[in-house]
Amino acid sequence: EPEVTQTPSHQVTQMGQEVILRCVPISNHLYFYWYRQILGQKVEFLVSFYNNEISEKSEIFDDQFSVERPDGSNFTLKIRSTKLEDSAMYFCASSGIRTDTQYFGPGTRLTVL
Amino acid sequence: KQEVTQIPAALSVPEGENLVLNCSFTDSAIYNLQWFRQDPGKGLTSLLLIQSSQREQTSGRLNASLDKSSGRSTLYIAASQPGDSATYLCAGDNNAGNMLTFGGGTRLMVKP
DSSP states (O other), X not given: OOOOEEEOSEEEEOTTOXXXXXXXXXXXXXXXXXXXXXXXXXXXXXXXXXXXXXXXXXXXXXXXXXXXXXXXXXXXXEXXXXXXXXXXXXXXXXXXXXXXXXXXXXXXXXXXX | OOOEEEEOSXXXXXXXXXXXXEEEESOSOOXXXXXXXXXXXXXXXXXXXXXXXXXXXXXXXXXXXXXXXXXXXXXXXXXXXXXXXXXXEEEEESSSSSOOEEOOOEEEEEEO
């Protein structure tokens, strides 16, 4: 069964460093999403992406964040200058059409020291 | 702004019991309501999606209902098993499938 994959599973970085989290959505899906979950808190929406542009973003998704689909398979989330409060589990999701089920990847645990 | 609440936060039941998990939302203009399962330290597994025009969905021992007028969704688990132990999350979107707003989850433990 097709699934969303994410790499790395765990990333440790120093405050102020740039990180890139990678996702491979399900191959025929067109809509892509990033969410995050700070330990013990709710899952929060960050951004949605369709047709090579951002379709919606939350207040969390400020200028430090960017997304890209560099080729036909990968979908990346970049954090330019990480802060301690960026430590969280980051989930990528994809859906075939806008109103369909969103399928989530296993997540990348980001730890900022 | 949509707010999603799940009560109780934790639930412990003996194996074999039928149980209901509750999800409430503040904005009745919800479009889709999706239920997920999350195992500790893992990703989210989609269980059921109820679209705006539907009132319920079933998959195996799971049945989810949606009542937009009362702002509620329920997930019914029949004949619970220890393998059902996990956190169950509900999430709704208001604008045709884009941003999901999540509840805080119900942590379920099914005792053998």
